[in-house]
Each structure stands twice: as C-alpha cells, then as structure tokens.
Amino acid sequence: MSLAIAGMGWVTPLGNGIDAVWERLLRGEEASATPISEQFSDRAYSAFRVPESALTGLAHPRLRRASLISRFAAAAGLEALQAARVKVDSQNAGRIALVFAISNGGVIYTKRFYRDVVETGAQAASPLLFPETVFNAPASHLAAILGVTGTTYTVVGDGAVGLLAIKMAEDVMADESLDYCLVVGTEEIDWMLCDGYRRWRLLRLAPPIEPFSKQRRGMILGEGAGAIVLTRLSRRSTVEAEGRPITIERVHPGGCYGKRAEAEKLLVRTLRDLSETEADFVISSANGTFIDQSEREALEQVIPNAITYTAKPALGESVGASGLWQVILGAQGLRRGELPPVLHADPNSSLRLSLSRVPVQGARQAIILSSGVNQQVAGLRLALS
Amino acid sequence: MVQLGSPTGEETLARVAVVAAGVVSPLGFGLAETLDSLRSARNCVTPVTRFSVAECRCKTAGQVSDEHLLAGLNKKLRAKRLHRASHMVIHALREAMIQVPEFEPELTVIGTTSGGMSYGEQYYRSLRQSKNLRHAPTWIANYPAQKPVIDAQLEVLGSSVPCQVIANACASGTNAIGHAFECVRSGRYQRVLTGGYDAISELVFTGFDSLQASTPEKCRPFDRDRAGMVLGEGAAILALENLELARKRGAPILAEIVGYGISTDNFHITQPDPSGIGPRQAMERALQSAHISPGEVDYINAHGTATIFNDAAEGKAITQLFNGVPVSSTKSMMGHSLGAAGAVEAVICLLGLRHQFLPPNINFGALDDDLELNVVANESRSAAVRTALSNSFGFGGTNASILMRSVGA
Numbered sequence: 001m002s003l004a005i006a007g008m009g010w011v012t013p014l015g016n017g018i019d020a021v022w023e024r025l026l027r028g029e030e031a032s033a034t035p036i037s038e039q040f041s042d043r044a045y046s047a048f049r050v051p052e053s054a055l056t057g058l059a060h061p062r063l064r065r066a067s068l069i070s071r072f073a074a075a076a077g078l079e080a081l082q083a084a085r086v087k088v089d090s091q092n093a094g095r096i097a098l099v100f101a102i103s104n105g106g107v108i109y110t111k112r113f114y115r116d117v118v119e120t121g122a123q124a125a126s127p128l129l130f131p132e133t134v135f136n137a138p139a140s141h142l143a144a145i146l147g148v149t150g151t152t153y154t155v156v157g158d159g160a161v162g163l164l165a166i167k168m169a170e171d172v173m174a175d176e177s178l179d180y181c182l183v184v185g186t187e188e189i190d191w192m193l194c195d196g197y198r199r200w201r202l203l204r205l206a207p208p209i210e211p212f213s214k215q216r217r218g219m220i221l222g223e224g225a226g227a228i229v230l231t232r233l234s235r236r237s238t239v240e241a242e243g244r245p246i247t248i249e250r251v252h253p254g255g256c257y258g259k260r261a262e263a264e265k266l267l268v269r270t271l272r273d274l275s276e277t278e279a280d281f282v283i284s285s286a287n288g289t290f291i292d293q294s295e296r297e298a299l300e301q302v303i304p305n306a307i308t309y310t311a312k313p314a315l316g317e318s319v320g321a322s323g324l325w326q327v328i329l330g331a332q333g334l335r336r337g338e339l340p341p342v343l344h345a346d347p348n349s350s351l352r353l354s355l356s357r358v359p360v361q362g363a364r365q366a367i368i369l370s371s372g373v374n375q376q377v378a379g380l381r382l383a384l385s
Numbered sequence: 386m387v388q389l390g391s392p393t394g395e396e397t398l399a400r401v402a403v404v405a406a407g408v409v410s411p412l413g414f415g416l417a418e419t420l421d422s423l424r425s426a427r428n429c430v431t432p433v434t435r436f437s438v439a440e441c442r443c444k445t446a447g448q449v450s451d452e453h454l455l456a457g458l459n460k461k462l463r464a465k466r467l468h469r470a471s472h473m474v475i476h477a478l479r480e481a482m483i484q485v486p487e488f489e490p491e492l493t494v495i496g497t498t499s500g501g502m503s504y505g506e507q508y509y510r511s512l513r514q515s516k517n518l519r520h521a522p523t524w525i526a527n528y529p530a531q532k533p534v535i536d537a538q539l540e541v542l543g544s545s546v547p548c549q550v551i552a553n554a555c556a557s558g559t560n561a562i563g564h565a566f567e568c569v570r571s572g573r574y575q576r577v578l579t580g581g582y583d584a585i586s587e588l589v590f591t592g593f594d595s596l597q598a599s600t601p602e603k604c605r606p607f608d609r610d611r612a613g614m615v616l617g618e619g620a621a622i623l624a625l626e627n628l629e630l631a632r633k634r635g636a637p638i639l640a641e642i643v644g645y646g647i648s649t650d651n652f653h654i655t656q657p658d659p660s661g662i663g664p665r666q667a668m669e670r671a672l673q674s675a676h677i678s679p680g681e682v683d684y685i686n687a688h689g690t691a692t693i694f695n696d697a698a699e700g701k702a703i704t705q706l707f708n709g710v711p712v713s714s715t716k717s718m719m720g721h722s723l724g725a726a727g728a729v730e731a732v733i734c735l736l737g738l739r740h741q742f743l744p745p746n747i748n749f750g751a752l753d754d755d756l757e758l759n760v761v762a763n764e765s766r767s768a769a770v771r772t773a774l775s776n777s778f779g780f781g782g783t784n785a786s787i788l789m790r791s792v793g794a
Contacts, residue, residue: 040515041515114506117587117588117591118509121440122441122591122594125594127595130593131655133588134554135554136553136780140783144651147651148649149650149651150648151649152647152781153564156500156530156531156551167547168549171568174567175567175571199525200526201522256531258539258545375535378547
C-alpha cells in the first residue's frame with residue numbers, strides 16, 4: 001500500500017515550521033548548544049534545546065501541566081494537520097488514527113517524581129506528575145486536544161522508532177475505515193539522559209557532531225518533535241495541498257542487531273531491499289557514534305553513488321523524533337530539489353556527502369535510513385509522484 | 386468501527402489462530418502452573434519484598450519469584466546482567482516456542498509500560514550518592530523497553546525479527562495482541578509473535594500509591610467494598626498464525642482470535658469516563674470486528690482493577706452490552722501486571738476455552754449495588770466456554786478488547 005504525506009509539522013532547536021527550519025538548514029545554520037547541569041553533579045553537558053518561541057501560541061487546558069515532550073508533540077501534530085487541511089470533528093474523529101514514536105519519554109517529570117520519592121519519601125510522591133511519566137502521555141494529550149476517539153498507539157524504541165511507527169501506521173491504514181494517520185515522533189532532554197549516553201560512550205560534552213568521522217567522538221542530544229499526516233494516494237485533493245505528492249513507497253521494518261558489529265549487515269539488507277529502484281539521495285542517521293561507520297560501510301556496498309545528507313550536526317540527535325525529522329528532510333529535498341550542507345563532515349569522506357547546498361533537481365526517490373544505538377534499524381523509501 | 390479489508394466481503398480477511406502460548410506470572414511459571422492456580426482460586430498476592438513500601442498505603446503485590454526466574458541461568462546469560470523483565474520474556478517465549486519449534490515469525494508486537502524501570506531507579510540513586518556507578522552502562526543498556534524483547538528473541542529464536550513495542554499504558558498487552566491480530570487478519574503477515582511484559586518497580590508502585598489507586602486491603606474487583614488495586618508483574622507470549630496455513634502444516638491450534646476493538650475516551654488522563662463509553666466502544670468494536678452478537682460471548686475477563694472508577698465504568702458498560710455473561714477479574718488473584726496484563730489475561734482466556742472453565746474473581750463479598758453482573762465469585766466453575774472477551778483499559782483513556790474463540794466453535 002502506498003501512502004502519501006498530506007502534511008508535515010516540525011519543532012526543532014532551529015525553531016518551528018517546515019519552511020522556516022528548512023531555510024535555516026539550507027543556509028548552513030546550526031542550533032546553539034545550551035549547557036545542562038544537575039544539582040548533584042559537577043559535570044555539565046551541552047544540548048540543542050527548542051527555543052521558547054517555537055511553542056508560542058500553543059495554549060490548551062490539557063497542556064497546562066503537560067511536560068515539554070507533550071507540548072512539542074502537540075505543536076508538531078497540529079501544524080501537520082493544518083498543512084494537510086484536516087479538521088478533526090465529531091464526524092471524522094473515529095477515522096483518524098494517531099501513532100506516536102517515543103524513545104526516552106517524559107524523562108524530566110519522571111526524574112522529578114522519583115527525586116521526590118528518594119529525597120522525601122513515598123508520601124511526597126506527586127499524583128499530578130505520575131501520569132505524565134507514562135510513555136503514552138503525549139499521545140493521550142494530543143488525542144484529547146483533537147478529540148480523536150479511535151486508534152491511538154505509542155510505539156517505543158530507539159532512534160529507529162520513528163520509522164517503525166510509520167511502519168505501524170502503514171499496517172494500521174490497512175483498515176479502510178481510516179482516512180488518515182497522524183504519526184508524531186517526540187523527545188525531550190534532561191541531564192540524566194545526557195549522562196546516561198555519556199557513560200555509554202555515545203555522547204560528547206560539547207558540539208560539534210562530526211558525522212562519519214573515524215574518531216566517533218559522539219553525539220549531542222537535540223529535542224523537539226516531527227509529525228506527518230498519512231493518507232491514501234486516492235485522496236488526491238488533500239495530498240496535493242502542499243504541492244506534488246510525496247509518497248511512502250516502502251517501509252522496511254529492518255530488524256534488531258545483537259552486537260554493534262552486526263548493525264552493518266542489517267543495514268546492507270535493508271538498503272538492498274529499498275534500493276530496487278535507484279535512489280537519488282539518502283537521508284542518513286549519522287550522529288557521530290558507532291552507527292556512522294555501519295551506515296557508511298552499508299552505503300558504500302549498496303549505493304555508493306547516492307548523495308548522502310544528515311541533519312544531526314545542525315539539530316542534534318533527537319532519538320524518538322529523529323526518524324520523523326529524517327522523513328521531513330527527505331520530503332523537503334524531493335519537493336524543493338535541493339539538499340542543505342552536511343555540517344562538520346570530513347571533506348575526504350568516501351561517501352558523496354552534500355558538503356555545501358546541493359541541487360537535486362529531478363530527484364524522484366529518496367531513502368531514509370535510521371540506525372538506533374539500542375539495537376534497532378529501519379528504513380523507508382520516499383518518492384515524488 | 387474497526388473493520389479490515391473490503392467493505393463488501395469478510396472473505397478477504399484471514400482467520401487468525403493462536404498456535405502456541407507461554408506465560409510467567411505470580412500464578413506460576415508456564416501454562417500448567419497457571420491453570421492449576423486458576424482452578425484452585427489461589428491468592429498469589431504477597432508482601433512486597435523488592436523495595437521498601439514502609440511509607441506506602443499499599444504493601445502487597447503479585448510478584449514473580451526471582452529464585453524460580455533466575456534458576457538454571459547459564460553463564461552467558463548471567464554475565465549479561467539482563468533485567469528481570471528480560472528473563473520473564475525469555476521464559477514465556479521459550480515455553481511458546483517449545484510448542485511450535487518450526488514457527489518463524491515475521492514480526493513481534495509486544496506491550497509494556499515501563500521497560501527496565503528498576504535499572505533506571507538504580508542509576509538515579511547511584512548518581513545521587515555518587516557511588517556504585519560501575520554497572521551504570523549495564524543499567525542504561527538494559528533500560529529501554531525494546532531490550533527484553535530483543536534479548537528474548539536472540540536467546541530463544543537465535544535471531545531477531547523486527548519488533549514493534551506498544552506502550553499504551555495498562556492497555557498495552559491487549560493492544561499488542563489486537564494489532565498483531567489485525568496484521569495477520571489483513572494478510573500483510575502470516576506469523577506474528579505477540580504479548581506483553583512488565584516487571585514491578587518502585588517508581589510505578591509509588592505512583593499508583595500516590596494516586597490512591599492501590600489498596601492496603603485485598604483486591605476485590607466489582608465488590609461493594611472494593612478499595613483499589615494491587616500491582617503485579619509477568620510476561621506472556623502468543624504465537625499467531627494465519628489459520629489456514631497453520632492447519633495445512635498441521636500446527637496445534639489452541640484457539641482463534643476473532644475480534645479486536647480499540648477506543649480512546651479522552652475524559653481524563655487517569656480516570657475513565659464514568660458513563661463507561663470508552664470500554665463500551667472497545668467491546669462493541671470487538672464484537673463488530675468479529676461479526677458476533679453479545680449473546681454469543683460466554684465469558685468476560687474484565688479489566689477489573691478494583692478501583693472505584695474503573696469497575697464502575699467497566700461494570701456499567703458490561704451491563705449495558707451483555708445480559709448475565711459470567712465475568713471475572715483475575716487481577717484479584719495476581720494483581721495488575723500493567724503492560725503484561727492483557728497478554729496474561731489472554732492466556733487465561735485461552736486456558737478457559739481449552740479446559741472449559743471460568744476463572745474466578747476471588748476476595749469477592751457482595752456485588753456493588755450499582756452493577757448488575759454475573760461475577761464468577763471466589764471459585765472457578767466448569768462451563769461451556771466457546772467465546773471469551775478480554776478487556777484492558779489504561780491511562781490516557783485508551784481502551785482495548787479482544788475476542789477469542791475455541792476452534793471449531
């Protein structure tokens with residue numbers, strides 16, 4: 001089944017709005033890193049945070065106490081629906097599905113809730129915070145804001161979870177009573193997340209992210225959300241709201257690797273399946289960690305001539321949101337016929353990286369490759385109809 | 386309405402068989418022990434031992450014995466320091482795969498709510514005390530929700546297949562089975578592993594206690610004097626296959642999944658709409674999806690957490706839809722295992738269908754005056770059970786129901 005993207009929404013450390021963020025990426029801009037500290041540690045980290053201005057105008061009673069992760073998701077989801085010209089009402093509330101991609105979830109409130117338990121005791125545990133610690137809190141807030149009454153799923157995983165959520169959306173849309181599926185990926189940052197990834201030797205203390213570098217100095221976390229509205233290509237008027245339709249030709253569910261060294265094999269298999277039709281460019285998930293090497297070697301083996309782009313040096317590694325961000329980048333590249341420059345990349349890389357703005361006019365196919373650091377890999381192919 | 390395929394013909398939809406199942410819960414390790422506990426109406430709720438509950442109202446939970454869980458671990462597994470949740474999923478998957486060693490899944494769909502949460506707790510406590518961080522990388526690596534699923538696949542299957550981990554709060558397990566069912570029913574997949582897992586943790590225990598959703602007393606679903614839930618833990622796996630293909634290859638067919646319904650009621654993040662509309666829609670949609678009438682349902686395994694709000698809303702919905710169908714909440718015996726609950730309860734329905742009995746709702750005194758339910762009170766009953774409905778509802782107003790049927794019924 002071929003699904004089309006009817007609308008997209010984007011909340012990133014470079015602001016919000018599809019075209020606004022895209023223009024900044026094209027200009028080679030990079031988000032500013034913000035220091036993150038914690039009371040009980042001397043160690044500080046850097047992260048790419050979403051500017052407050054990106055959430056201006058987002059007011060709903062349901063979001064009053066909601067965590068950032070839910071607010072990012074709501075902002076991106078509402079933007080995507082608006083772009084798709086989809087208004088949810090009592091007539092169609094059961095015909096719209098929501099699928100959320102989450103990785104670390106509401107870490108800020110989770111830590112705050114547990115901190116109270118540890119510091120003061122169980123009697124200090126907050127009944128207001130606890131529900132916000134649950135993985136599906138962002139999905140339930142957006143469902144309530146929209147009034148969606150049918151299928152709502154939250155899928156959990158690593159950096160590949162965004163594409164796995166799109167795969168699930170594809171499965172869900174086999175139900176012909178559904179008209180649309182809104183897929184949202186979202187993530188927030190906390191000091192503990194940075195510390196966790198650092199202890200796992202995946203995070204560096206300060207930018208830049210150097211993609212595909214042999215040194216593998218690590219990633220910087222980014223936060224925000226990405227959203228796409230999927231519908232069947234037959235709903236042409238909706239699909240064409242944003243110009244020529246971008247379709248999701250194939251989602252490859254990839255698989256799970258046991259050891260890091262096995263990721264490459266899985267990526268090769270995924271890429272081979274996805275590149276039956278020639279790909280004009282690849283949106284990679286390279287983020288300065290071990291996955292870069294796996295992706296580089298897989299790309300070299302399967303499609304060495306494809307132009308490769310990654311936005312992570314500019315926006316950070318947003319884990320649960322990253323797959324959706326990659327799909328948005330791929331769709332924008334196809335639609336606008338141009339790719340932004342890959343920042344901080346080795347100019348002698350064996351890959352065809354877009355080191356400066358690269359025209360890709362006439363491009364019709366793009367591959368999105370997502371390799372997570374927690375054993376999951378997935379890919380998909382986008383096409384410009 | 387959840388209806389797959391061509392609007393003109395249900396013949397386009399595949400039938401979906403359960404060809405194997407495995408379970409670990411406070412009721413026991415494996416199908417046989419679980420059946421024995423259900424038949425003898427065993428109360429498997431015990432004082433919490435994994436962390437201090439001195440300041441909590443509730444002091445008990447349904448717990449899986451570590452002694453049994455970790456017994457016989459080989460050196461390789463021991464060295465990995467996997468989370469308890471991984472061991473539960475490994476046990477459940479191993480039991481299922483022994484029944485169908487030739488089963489090659491294309492996809493795994495598993496429900497959970499909290500992954501390896503207790504490792505996150507250890508990490509936080511150690512950070513605060515600035516000590517004992519030697520194992521931090523292990524805790525962090527084993528914390529993610531997909532990890533137990535991948536561990537179990539690699540350990541039992543020897544390889545791993547794509548997995549979708551659904552975290553829809555307490556409805557996760559039923560949502561996972563329901564989604565897996567629809568994947569096979571639509572013809573997009575032939576063989577899918579599904580189920581759910583969750584291991585008890587201090588954070589989640591304290592959370593439910595803070596909401597005053599858990600009780601210092603016994604768990605008494607649908608009782609006039611119910612005072613709340615007790616938590617539990619466990620894992621259950623079901624192997625689903627296109628029924629026709631399963632028959633062709635001579636696979637054992639334990640039961641058929643015939644319907645799935647999902648709804649979102651948007652009333653409140655922790656409370657159901659008191660009208661019962663969310664549960665009612667989920668059950669109605671499951672019935673519509675299965676093309677059967679309420680009168681054909683012989684048993685309902687209720688969500689039945691024993692909280693005031695859940696049981697009132699669910700009881701109202703069941704009363705509105707069904708006429709005197711036997712109902713029980715097996716959470717009374719083993720606690721609420723959150724993401725595992727729907728999967729464990731699906732296995733319980735499977736046992737009821739296979740062995741023709743109704744699992745009991747223990748600790749039951751008198752029915753809530755506002756409800757009209759036929760509760761299977763305190764003892765299991767022999768009965769002709771051909772079709773069973775299992776409900777799971779969760780935070781965020783997410784509701785799910787699945788319908789299972791004896792093969793040939």
